[in-house]
Amino acid sequence: MTPDLLSLLLASAELPTLTARDWEDLLGQARRARLLARLAQRFKDRGWIETTPRGPAQYLEAALRAADRHHNEALWEIDRIRHALAGVPTPIVLLKGAAYLQAGLPPARGRLFADIDIMVTRDQLAAVEAALFAAGWIPEKQDAYDKRYYREWMHELPPLQHVLRGTVIDVHHTITPPTSRFNVDASSLLERSTPLCDDSRLRVLAPADMVLHSAVHLFQEGEFDHGLRDLLDLNDLLLHFGRQSSFWPDLLRRARALGLEVPLSHALIHLRRLFGTVPPDALAEEVASMNPHRLTRAVMSSLLSTALRPDHPSCDGSFTPVARWLLYVRAHYLRMPLHRVIPHLVRKAYMRRFPAKV
Amino acid sequence: MNPLVQLHWRQWEDEWLVFERASGRTHQMNSLSAFVAMSLENGESSLDALVDQVSGQFDLADSAQTRIAVLAVVRQFEDLGLVIALEA
Amino acid sequence: MIVSALPPGGVDDRLRADGLVIRTGPFNFRIDSPIRSVAEGVALLYADYPMADDSEFVDFSVTIGHGSGLHRWFRPQARFIYDGDSPFEPLPANHAHPLLEWAMNWCISSQAHQYLILHAAVIEHSGGAVVLPAPPGSGKSTLCAGLIHRGWRLMSDELAMISLYDGCIVPLARPVSLKNESIDIIRRYVPGAVLSRETPDTSKGTVAHLKVPAEQVRRANEPAVPRWVVFPRYVAGAPPRLTPRPKADSMFELARNAFNYSLLGLTGFEVLGDVITSCDCYDFEYSELDDAVATFDRLATAHP
Numbered sequence: 001m002t003p004d005l006l007s008l009l010l011a012s013a014e015l016p017t018l019t020a021r022d023w024e025d026l027l028g029q030a031r032r033a034r035l036l037a038r039l040a041q042r043f044k045d046r047g048w049i050e051t052t053p054r055g056p057a058q059y060l061e062a063a064l065r066a067a068d069r070h071h072n073e074a075l076w077e078i079d080r081i082r083h084a085l086a087g088v089p090t091p092i093v094l095l096k097g098a099a100y101l102q103a104g105l106p107p108a109r110g111r112l113f114a115d116i117d118i119m120v121t122r123d124q125l126a127a128v129e130a131a132l133f134a135a136g137w138i139p140e141k142q143d144a145y146d147k148r149y150y151r152e153w154m155h156e157l158p159p160l161q162h163v164l165r166g167t168v169i170d171v172h173h174t175i176t177p178p179t180s181r182f183n184v185d186a187s188s189l190l191e192r193s194t195p196l197c198d199d200s201r202l203r204v205l206a207p208a209d210m211v212l213h214s215a216v217h218l219f220q221e222g223e224f225d226h227g228l229r230d231l232l233d234l235n236d237l238l239l240h241f242g243r244q245s246s247f248w249p250d251l252l253r254r255a256r257a258l259g260l261e262v263p264l265s266h267a268l269i270h271l272r273r274l275f276g277t278v279p280p281d282a283l284a285e286e287v288a289s290m291n292p293h294r295l296t297r298a299v300m301s302s303l304l305s306t307a308l309r310p311d312h313p314s315c316d317g318s319f320t321p322v323a324r325w326l327l328y329v330r331a332h333y334l335r336m337p338l339h340r341v342i343p344h345l346v347r348k349a350y351m352r353r354f355p356a357k358v
Numbered sequence: 359m360n361p362l363v364q365l366h367w368r369q370w371e372d373e374w375l376v377f378e379r380a381s382g383r384t385h386q387m388n389s390l391s392a393f394v395a396m397s398l399e400n401g402e403s404s405l406d407a408l409v410d411q412v413s414g415q416f417d418l419a420d421s422a423q424t425r426i427a428v429l430a431v432v433r434q435f436e437d438l439g440l441v442i443a444l445e446a
Numbered sequence: 447m448i449v450s451a452l453p454p455g456g457v458d459d460r461l462r463a464d465g466l467v468i469r470t471g472p473f474n475f476r477i478d479s480p481i482r483s484v485a486e487g488v489a490l491l492y493a494d495y496p497m498a499d500d501s502e503f504v505d506f507s508v509t510i511g512h513g514s515g516l517h518r519w520f521r522p523q524a525r526f527i528y529d530g531d532s533p534f535e536p537l538p539a540n541h542a543h544p545l546l547e548w549a550m551n552w553c554i555s556s557q558a559h560q561y562l563i564l565h566a567a568v569i570e571h572s573g574g575a576v577v578l579p580a581p582p583g584s585g586k587s588t589l590c591a592g593l594i595h596r597g598w599r600l601m602s603d604e605l606a607m608i609s610l611y612d613g614c615i616v617p618l619a620r621p622v623s624l625k626n627e628s629i630d631i632i633r634r635y636v637p638g639a640v641l642s643r644e645t646p647d648t649s650k651g652t653v654a655h656l657k658v659p660a661e662q663v664r665r666a667n668e669p670a671v672p673r674w675v676v677f678p679r680y681v682a683g684a685p686p687r688l689t690p691r692p693k694a695d696s697m698f699e700l701a702r703n704a705f706n707y708s709l710l711g712l713t714g715f716e717v718l719g720d721v722i723t724s725c726d727c728y729d730f731e732y733s734e735l736d737d738a739v740a741t742f743d744r745l746a747t748a749h750p
Contacts, residue, residue: 020503027531055503062559069382069709076381079362080439259694365714368719373694377715384715386698403696 023056033228034112036060037067040234041110064111067110074101074113077167082202083118085134091203093193095172095213099146099204102196106240107233115159115168121190122173129157129171136163144260175213182216184258199331206256207241216260234267237276246282252287359437360442367392374388381439390416402419405429450493456457458485465507467498471607471618471666476496479510479542481524486709487543487655488643491621495581495659501644506553510546513539528553537648544645544653547623551604554618561607562615563705564715568601568615571746574673575615577606577725579703582650585680588628592735593742595636595642600662601670605705610713613720617658621655621676626680645741674745675700675727686737687733688731696727696730 018026030036040060043049049057085092093099095117099107120128137160157171170277174186192206203214216238218230241247255264268287271277279287364379374392377384387395393415394408402408409425418424435441449468453677456731460625465478465637466488477488498504507530513523513536526534527547533552537545551704557565566579567590580586587603601617608615621642624632629652640657673697676688697718701707707714728744733739 020501024504024507032529032531053503059505059557060562062557065559065711065713066709069711072711073382076439078363078378079360083439083442209662299413366715368697368723369714370693373692375694375697375715375719377712379712382614382711384701384707385699386694403600 008023015043015046015051020053020055027056027059034230035232036063037112038110038229038232040064041067055144064110067112070111070113071101071108073167074098075117077116077165077204077234078102080135081118081132081169083139085120085128085131085201088124088126088127088131090120091190091193091201093119093190093205094196095119095175095201095205097138099210100204103204106236115170117170117172117188119172119175119186122186123249125157125173126169128158132160132169132171136165137161137169138163140168176216182258182260182263184216184260207237208244208251209238211241211251212255212258212260212264215263219263219266231267231270235271235277238271238277242280248283251288254289265290288321359401360440365395365399365401367396378428378440381397385438390427391431391434395435395440398432398435405432408432408441447668448494448496449489457489460487467502467504468492469496469498470550470620471553471602472564472616473505473618474502475553476504477510477546477577478505478507479546480512481539481542483509483540483643484510484524484542484546487546490640491642491655491657492662493657493666495666503508506550506557508546508549508553510542510549523700527550541645541648543642543687544623544648546654547621547655549724550620552605558607559706559709561609562707564606564700564707565604565703565744566606566700567603567741568606568617568670569598570601570615570617570670571657571676571742573599573670574746575601576674576742576745577672577721578676578678578696578702579606580678581703582643585628585706586676587622587624588631588680589678589732589735589738591624591628591632592635594622594659594662595740596739598736598742600658601629608672608717608721610710610717613672613717613724614669617656617666619663621657624654624656626651631735632656649715671679672721672725675722676742677728678728678730678732680733681731682733684733686741687729688741689729691727691729693727695721697722701726708750725730 026039027036030039037057040049040063041261043060044054044064049060054135068142074097074267076100082092093143094102097108097111097113098116098118099105099242100111101113139158140161150293160171161167162169174184175189176182179275188207192209193205196202196204204210214230214234218234224253251264255261268279269291278284360380362380363387366377366379368375368377369392372389374387374389376387376392376395390412393412397408397411399410402411405425405428409428412428413424432441436443452460457466457535460475461479461484463478465476466573467474467476469475474599477484498708499662511525511527512518513521513525513612516594523536524539524545525532526545527538528549534545534549550718551737563581564577568577569590570576578586578589590600590603591735599617600619600622601615602620603622605618606615607618624641629641630642631741633641636656642655644652644654646652674689677691677696677699698724701714701718704714704718707718710717728739732741737743
């Protein structure tokens with residue numbers, strides 16, 4: 001059976017006839033790419049669940065139940081966070097999944113939420129950490145190395161976990177680490193952020209900024225299990241915001257202003273390949289001019305293409321492990337200067353072998 | 359009461375279990391806590407009125423003891439995020 | 447066709463090739479493994495289970511593979527592989543068969559959310575089921591293993607599966623896992639009991655699995671109505687004592703020890719609430735299996 005069943009089903013207009021084995025592979029690929037709930041949501045929206053055989057249908061429905069629960073709990077956490085930070089003079093900008101959820105944006109549907117990501121002003125970081133601590137979110141257990149990684153090198157406080165509920169918050173003060181090649185000025189992001197409902201302290205990034213954050217995140221993170229999901233989210237955002245005529249010009253302008261042309265153009269290459277999403281004709285040339293040097297582009301493209309296929313055995317080409325590793329290193333290169341990359345990667349590999357997990 | 363809160367009740371004699379839908383948490387309660395929760399759910403927002411109602415419902419003398427008990431329950435609800443702020 | 451109908455070596459062949467697909471209750475499992483002890487364990491314990499057709503949907507594909515890299519040969523390991531990934535850390539190679547059983551439980555408990563899944567044993571008599579929740583080490587598995595050889599039918603020794611649609615309990619009827627002293631206790635209590643090889647030094651001690659009587663495997667598609675919830679506690683030398691347990695507390699305890707109660711949200715609350723409403727709930731203290739049998743039989747006959 002052809003791989004990328006997943007890509008087919010997420011974009012195709014009709015449900016093809018599938019054998020039992022196809023269904024198994026499809027669910028497996030979806031699970032691996034963390035997209036089962038999203039797939040299920042698509043099925044539900046299209047009324048396909050009724051025509052799906054009982055066996056696989058049960059697991060689609062099960063995934064919807066899980067997504068529903070995640071949805072409710074994430075909203076609850078956001079409420080608790082807002083409550084905990086009531087006394088701290090900083091806007092609370094929701095990022096990624098939390099933003100999509102609270103702002104009612106398309107990528108929230110059929111999504112399983114893990115951590116809640118928020119951005120606050122840098123000078124209030126200590127106050128925020130203290131307020132969250134008082135409300136029960138304490139730093140996850142860490143050793144000295146990881147503490148340095150998070151506080152000094154990256155752009156985050158360590159993840160904070162709630163003592164009773166076990167939920168996790170990632171507190172940021174910008175969207176890129178200070179040591180990376182891409183350096184974004186947080187104050188302009190905050191200035192352009194838009195308030196949610198009547199509580200003006202709870203905010204989300206401006207549409208163009210949200211899209212750029214998503215693009216940057218995709219290409220800087222090392223975890224390619226989420227590659228396809230992040231591209232889908234990005235695609236959803238572009239289609240949603242793109243309905244306003246001012247959006248695309250603003251997006252390109254913003255990409256240049258923040259120095260994020262490279263991640264954006266890479267993202268657009270993949271969205272075109274996977275979903276046929278293209279910028280408005282009038283802007284096609286400008287987008288093309290953002291593309292990095294041709295040779296790098298070809299290599300990067302083929303690497304990313306391979307790495308972005310769902311990580312399921314039914315999808316593996318022999319190229320994959322190398323591609324994945326190269327991209328992982330590249331992602332870390334973008335986040336940290338080279339001399340710091342190697343020790344960290346070795347350390348991460350070591351820690352993966354011995355965590356106490358079931 | 360926190361506007362997000364949605365309570366679903368089960369009772370067996372004087373034992374109560376309540377499922378709060380927004381947080382997804384299930385709580386075990388006795389009749390006093392259950393009554394306080396339901397009053398809050400019905401929109402009660404004054405501590406004095408709450409204490410009055412509790413005294414009435416359970417035939418208690420309107421004493422400092424009752425007030426303390428009710429306050430303890432309300433504090434617990436605040437910690438759980440069920441209640442936001444109660445005016446005196 | 448059942449597994450024992452395969453020619454000698456047939457189980458091993460299939461496990462090494464495209465996998466062996468077995469039906470356990472409502473689930474089809476595809477098992478594949480190059481490890482001999484897995485083939486032996488499966489051939490022994492799953493002899494009476496039906497195999498699924500090629501055209502049937504398989505709920506879970508479980509691979510028990512060799513350790514990777516050095517651990518293929520040095521301090522050899524076994525790994526559970528699912529969707530191309532390893533959800534658990536690898537274990538020593540001689541734990542391969544128990545690993546299969548734990549892997550199968552994991553698949554069900556982490557994904558089969560069409561059921562409310564409690565961490566409990568379930569046995570049945572005259573159409574009514576007893577749910578036996580208990581923390582590890584409470585003797586529930588020994589109790590379960592004993593009772594199913596004295597007139598009770600096994601539905602499950604670990605995962606109580608409650609249908610969200612009608613509140614009935616659906617059986618799995620998979621081999622019963624026994625630890626340490628239980629193994630000898632059951633050997634004595636059930637002459638002729640068929641047990642897998644013992645695996646020492648697991649995180650739970652010495653582990654072995656008990657084969658389920660063929661007749662009970664044949665009934666693995668018969669659900670039952672929950673009638674009793676009994677919290678067992680083994681107390682050395684104690685006479686049998688069955689005491690009623692408050693319902694709210696019982697429900698809370700069951701919810702705390704469920705695999706997906708939280709995930710199911712309001713539905714979980716309602717389904718479990720209905721189960722508790724329609725069940726008599728008890729605490730049960732005992733030391734002798736025969737006492738337990740007598741007590742449970744009395745329960746069963748009091749409620750026809």
